[in-house]
Amino acid sequence: MRSFDGLLEVRVVVHGRRAEVWGTQPTQVFTPPHSSVHAVFARWERAQYVDDLHDTLRDRLRHTAGRDVEPTAAVVDSQSLRAAETVAAGSRGWDAGKKLNGRKRDIAVDTLSLLLVVLVTAACVQDRDGARPLISRQVRTVSTCRPVCRAMRALERPLAA
Known part of the structure; x- marks a missing residue:
């Protein structure tokens, strides 16, 4: 090529x-x-x-942009998306709040909105339950970054590093 x-x-x-x-x-x-x-x-x-x-x-x-290379803060959020019928039923779920059958993507971005970590789960996974593995993965990937999480209850228990 x-x-x-x-x-x-x-x-x-x-x-x-x-x-x-x-x-x-x-x-x-x-x-x-x-x-x-x-x-x-x-x-x-x-x-x-x-x-x-x-x-x-x-x-x-x-x-x-004049920032440190390693981010020091992250914002975590999730979004439910409708899944096509060709997506395996085991990886889809029903999001009762949005009334859709699909997947949910949890993301962590830095303060410049640059992507740090992505986790895709079934839409039936609650935000707090999706945020825990996302934050654990983010801590392993970018150790200098402290999460600022919309689903704050995910942070109540200590994280396994």
């Missing part, structure tokens, strides 16, 4: 993991076969290159 622009290569591999996006690539740009790009993305995912790339880009953005 050669190109004159290294950033283009990263964009093609990261966006190439989904076949439906593949047809939307610009026609002027050489795009290798989807199966080749998906294989590269799968290797990157196994080696955690995608996580490393994300963390490096976040660090550079924080440095450019």
Whole structure:
């Protein structure tokens, strides 16, 4: 996968993991076969290159904004999303508050709204129950960061580091 622009290569591999996006690539740009790009993305995912790339880009953005590279605070929130019928029933749940069958994504972002951690659960998982593993994962990933959580009850019990 050669190109004159290294950033283009990263964009093609990261966006190439989904076949439906593949047809939307610009026609002027050489795009290798989807199966080749998906294989590269799968290797990157196994080696955690995608996580490393994300963390490096976040660090550079924080440095450019004049902030410390390591965030010191995080905001945790969740959002319920309707799931397609093709999503396995075991990973979906009923959110009674929003009256939808789907999944819930819990996220932790820093004060610049840059993504720190994501956790996807069934929509029936309460915010406080989803926040605990999210915060535990965030503490392992970004140890300098103290969570500021919308679901404060999740913080009442001590976290296992």
